[in-house]
Each structure stands twice: as C-alpha cells, then as structure tokens.
Amino acid sequence: MDDKGGYAMLLTWNIIKWLLIAIILLNEVAAIFTVFREKRDIAATWAWLLVLMLIPVIGFIFYAFLGRKLPQRRLERIKSQTQLKLKKAVDRQKTQFQNMPRPKHSTVQTYRRTIMLFQSLDNAFLTRHNHVDVYTTGKEFFAHLFEDIEAATQTINIEFYTIYNDQIGNQLRTLLEQKAAEGVEVRVLYDSWGSMGVRKSFYDGLRKRGGYAAPFLMTHSNFIDFRLNYRDHRKIVTIDGQIGYVGGFNIGDQYLGLVKKFGPWRDTHLRIVGGGVYSLQQRFIRDWNATMKDPADRISHYGIFFPEIKIDKDQPDNDTALQIVSSGPEAPLENIKLGYLRLINAATDHIWIQTPYLIPDDSVLDSLRVAAHSGIDVRIMVPCKPDHPFVYRATQYYARQLANEGVTIYFYQKGFLHAKTVMVDDKMASVGSANVDFRSFKLNFEINSFIYDLEMTDHLEQIFVNDIRDSRVITPEMFAGMSRWLRFKQTFSRLFSPIL
Template structure:
C-alpha cells in the first residue's frame, strides 16, 4: 500500500510538471499561429514525456541567431540587384501588365522580389527529360554551378550527378552544393568526397557541428534550385533520387513539375542561393559580382517573380501569394499538390470561390507517402467536394507537382505544397508567372493528367468506413504540425 501511495504521488507530480512544461514550451514562442499552439498542447498533454521527445524533432524552431544570419544575407542580396528592378518597374506602366501589378507590389513589399518580363520557360513533367536537360546544361557550364536541393540521395542518379559535378570541378568550374541532411537521409560524406577532393564545395543546410542538435523536422531547406553560369536556372518540385525517375516500385511513375528558365529571373534564383549559402557556410562567403549576375538577353516574353519564403520572415510570402491568387480568381482555379492541408483562410477562400461559380479543380495523389499527411489530405479533399469543387486523385503513380493556375493567366510552380508546413515552417521558393502561354501549357498538362485520374464524389466519401473517417478526422487535428 505504501508503494502504491508513493507511485500515485509520483504520477500526479509527473502530470503536473508535464502540464507546466507543455504550457511554457508552447506558449513561450509568441510568433506561432494559435492553431499550431493548441495542436502542440494536445500532443504534449495526451502523451506525457513522450510528447516532448516528439516536440524535440517536430516542434523546435531555428534559433534567433540563425534567423538573423539569414535575414542579413537576404538584405545583402537584394541591395545588389535593386538597380535591375528599377529598370523593370518602368514597364509595369504598360497595359500588358496592369492586371498583375497587385502581385508585383505584394511581392516587392513582402520580399523585394524583382519583377522580370524577358524570360524563356521550358516545362518538365518527367524526371528522365528533366535530368537529361539538366545534365546537358551542367556539362556546358564554364564558370559556376550552384545547386540546392532538399533531397540528394546516395543512389544511382545521385552519384551520376556527383560524378558530373566532380568532372566539371576538375575542369576549373566553381561547383557548390547545398542539401538538406534530413531530406537527403544523411550527410553522405563518402559520396561527396570525390567532389570535395576535386575542389567542389558541399554544405548541409544550417547543420550544426553537433548533428543531434540539428535533428528537427521543421525549418528545413525544401527548395530545389540550380543556377548555371548565372543565365540558366532550374526551379520546381523534382529532387535528386531514383524515385524521381520512377525507379522505386512503391511509387511507380513519378509525376512532378519543374521549370528551366533563361532570363533575368535567374538572377533572383542566384540571390536566393547566395542567401542560403552564406547563412550556411562557415568558410568561404560568396560576394556579389558580375560573374554571378551577368547581363542577360533572352527572346522569351514570360513575366515572372521568384518568391522565396521561410521561418526567418513573418510575411509568409508564398502563402500570401497563394491566398491572393485564390482570392482574385474569377473564372478558374487549378491546383496540384501532393499534400493538401490548407489553413482555414485558404479553405474559406476556396469554398467561397467554388460556391460563387469559379471552377475549382484540385488534384492530389491516389497513394500515400506519409500516413497522417495522406489522411489529413483526404479530410480536406472531402470538405472541398462538399463545397462544390472538383477533386481528383492521380492514379498513374505518385503526384508530387506543386502548381497553381488561375483564370488562364497567372501561374505558380515551385517547391511549396498547399499545406501549413510549406506556408510557415520550411524554406521554399516558387516562380510566379504572368503569362497566358504558360497558363495554357499548364492547363494542357492538367487535362492530360485527368486521363489518369479518378474524380472523388460525395458517394465515394459516404461509402468509406467509420474507421477510415476517424483516421482522417484525427489526422486533421494534427494538421497544424504535420
């Protein structure tokens, strides 16, 4: 009886300390969204002790020093390319871009994202075609190759990329690689050693010397950028790994969207890379020069802004861009995203659009790659069907594209999913394009994808089991931290 008495006291003390610890841990960060705060409170209170271990990996944010370093680099990069923006801003007075001025002002005010209107854009939806084109451009590089990916796996395509970069480094081309250690499944020092030996530089994004203290699921480098000689840029959804070429039976065909860009927009991609490189490396900082920001002359006429966002900024630039696109759409909204876990504002504006006669079409994967995320995506898909939107599952492999098109004239393609993690937690970068030609190409791609898709209906969801619906609703409760 004495032992039982003291065990009861110990349990009570543990629960009290757990509750106090949960309150202090979650509420001390005044920048968190209130829905995220309460989601974490549920986790920490429902799973005493173990919830804190979960929070250690999923809930911690970057230190104030890291955020300051990134903000400093952002300002440095923008200052050096401001004159290019002044030249382009004069063209906004033309009627051709009158409708897009609200976007331009939004991104300029939030991030000073430069507007460029002379870009050539090539769209890729197949990994084999994308990497073939990328490898050709790398082979032809003469001055520098700057690469930034969330995922670079130590597999066949990963090693082919490192081999090619090693060859270029041996030729005297400056090669720099940033990768996210979490997204890449480790540092892969053995794979990169030959590139380092050839003079190439490789950095794990914001990775501390003591790796254990950097193990967080949040605040990772989800960007996918390649800049070659300052005049060719790649941006989109493809990472580097065999699965992105359909070589993994689990996923089958990998359906993604990526852009190859030539023109002044590449300078903005370069600035983003410089910011991330200088905030990450402790050795050689990059200096802004004409070698990295050359004058470009391209016949293409695609107007665009390269918009980056991350936890170092409270503006949530890409999220605000998405929200603005959805809010002003008058005819159509077309979304493709592997993870559809929007916040309430996005849900509200999509629901209003659908009920107002705007044609809202959303395509999500027909298979999961993360269980909770997939069930939450199903929950929100159901809500959109009830609101009158057309929702489809892509059945020909895994859909990983992150695209948004409105009214056949404004397009966003990049790394940011339609979910809370991309809105506020990870480092993302998207191309916002103001081009009817690009919008037409994207709509044609969506039409082709519909041939391999299933339309979800009210009946489809009503026939789901109670257990499946419970899993969807439970996953939805964790949406702010997924």
C-alpha cells in the first residue's frame, strides 16, 4: 500500500473514531438531560442513567417504552375526579375512629390502626357486612362471573388490564352485547397495552347495541402511545351495584390454563356482595370519567350505581369487614405498598405472601428482614417459571437474598402462580391486583381489598397451605448451588429493578 492509500485509511479511521466519540458524548449529555428533566425517585434515576449510558442510542429506545411518564394532563384527569357519594361517609368514619377509646384487645387495635391508615391515605370506606367468595381457578371464576352478568338487569361495569380476542374474550363480548341489547347499561374499560391485539372495532357490536368501551386514559394505538409503564392493572367488575369482583384474574384463555407456555393457571379472585361493592363502583366511575374526554360521555347519574345493598346482615357468613384501596402514579403516596408495610410490621406470628413478581423496594425488603430476624414465620411463594425473563431473574435474586435472611421461599410447581395475596397472623389479609414489586407500587394503577376477618383470613391461609403441596422449598444452599451464569443473570437483572 502506498503512502497516499495509508494516509487515506488513517484519515478514515480518525473520522470514525471522532464520530464515535461525538456520539458517545452526545448520548451522555442526552442521557443526563432525559433522566433529570422528570422528577423520579433516586433508585429509578440511577437505573435509567445506567441503561442510557451503558447502551448508547438503543437505551433511548428502551426509555421510550419504559421510561416516559404519563402526560400531566392525563394524571390531572384522574386527580380531578371526586370521591362521589362516599366522601361524607368516610369523613364520619374518620371522626368515629379518632374519638374511639383505645381498645384493650390487640386484634381490634391492629384493625383500627390499619383502617385509619387507609382512611387517611385513600379515603377508603370501611364496610362491615360483606359476603366474600374466593376463586382460585379460571374455571370457577369465569363460571360465576358469566352467571352474574347473565342475571344483570341494570348496570355492568368491567375494568381489566387484559381482555384478549380469544375464545373466552369473545364469549364475554357476546354476552355483553346480549345484555346491552336487553337495555342494561354496559361499560368496558381495558388497557390498550395489556389487551394487545384488540382493536377498537372489537367492541363495535357492543356499541351498536348501546354499550360503551374505551381504553383507559390511552390512545387506541400502541404505536402512537407505546408506554409499557403507567398501565391500568386493575381488575374490577360491578353488577347492578350489588355484586363486585376484584383480584388477579384477567380475561383470556391463558387464565383457564389453555396456553401451553404457562400450563395450569393459579390465581386468587374475590366475589363480594355487600358495601364493598360501593367502593369498587366508585373506583370504576372515577376511572371511566377520567378516561372520557367529552363530559357528555361521563357518568353523572349516580343513583342507579349505588342502590340499597341486598344482604342479610344476620347471617354469620355475611359479616366480613373490608376496605377497597387503590393506588396509582397520580397519588402522592404509594397507598397499597404502605398497606403491605402496615400488615408486615403489625405481624407478631406469621406473614405469608404469594406474588408472581418479587421485586421489593428497600422499605419492604427491610421490613421482611426485620420480621424474619424477629422470629416471625415469613413465607413467600413465587412461580417456578417465568413470563418475563428479566423480571423472573430479578425475582430469583430477591428470593435468594430473603432465603439467606431466614425467609422460607417456595417455588410453585403446578403451572403459573399469579395470585397476589398477603396473610398476617390469622387476622388480616389482602387480595388484589398489586404484586410485590416496583411496578405495582409506583408505576401502575392498582386495586386491592384489605380484609379484617378471622375466618376469611384463615380460609386464605388454608389455600396457601394447600399450595405448599404443589411447591418446592428453595433453601439458601440450593440457591448457592445454582450456576455462576444463572446467579450473574439474577444479579444483573436486579440492577434494573426500579424500572422493570
């Protein structure tokens, strides 16, 4: 090669080198600007800086899906929704509890403090007389849900993260079209990302028959508004203002165990008859009205949605006390996470948790550590198989850490475990949509039922005991015996915990 050719090659490499340096410098400046221009907690800030700086350019594609917050105008639509008819009742309850003499019984005192927490955080109304049924399989959940919908005469309100265009999704849609044609007011809220593949036209038949359907706070196209965060993860059904459903199931064939990847699906869902339905109804109406840009499409006639509850209060199985608590990125505090912390910190004997995703923040992690080292029986059950690889490896990492702290870790073997339950001391329990992870605590819209009932808590704990038979205890020694490569993947995934 002559001198001229060598000089040209050297010049080319110099240009490429300086071009790469310029791209990296621009990427670093853009990363700093992008992360710090929006208010977020310090853990998420450092996690996003790590992603954007270590993965130039491509990191910004991840950020477009996972990092962008909801526009302020959408959050304001949620914040602006008042608490409807329950506000005065909650205010009366607050005054009653504040003026109540300190009870001598420790269980009553624990109930009182927890109830007051949710009254303060979320204006959550305590309902004392509820009949609650628990469903753990898709077969029984869908059978009862469809039966109740078929019997509806006035209103059906449905809000789910996922409503798939598959066999069970089409059965539900057909049934809703039938009820709308009969004159029942039918409304459906769904998350546009969770219900991926379902187009606006999927509900055209329902709309033609007088029903309503809309994606929660989002555009109809995920190509335009492609955020993976700030999703509507709630699962709410109310029927005639008398019956309500809340829990972990969505609408899709996989929740019937018909998808080979997951196998049998194990979840926990509640059917509520009683005053708790009012709280579910109110949450749905607030979400619906926040979604509707046109005031004419909003619900303004509340009477039909809050009828007198038909329940025999003298029946012994109709006395479950509960509060419905919701949380989301529009709230100043992480209501459900604080509720979990309250339950954990109130425990004196045992804490049993089921969650598909175990990615706790430091506050929850430390509370579980304190409980375990204090001699409290802490047990956590997670799935043995992933549905999101990074999330599953991060779950394994935290399970390993907690196992080393004395927490008993179960890997559920019989299919996929999707239940989100917390049970404490045979006294209190929580069932709902919120996982024990950053996403449920900070990023998504969630709803849980917090239950104050010895028999119902005992029933949920018995379900946990039955699930142990289909689970495997993973000891610290077994975690230590995992391959270095697997442990590296767990540790690496944990770095992104605040944004998973």
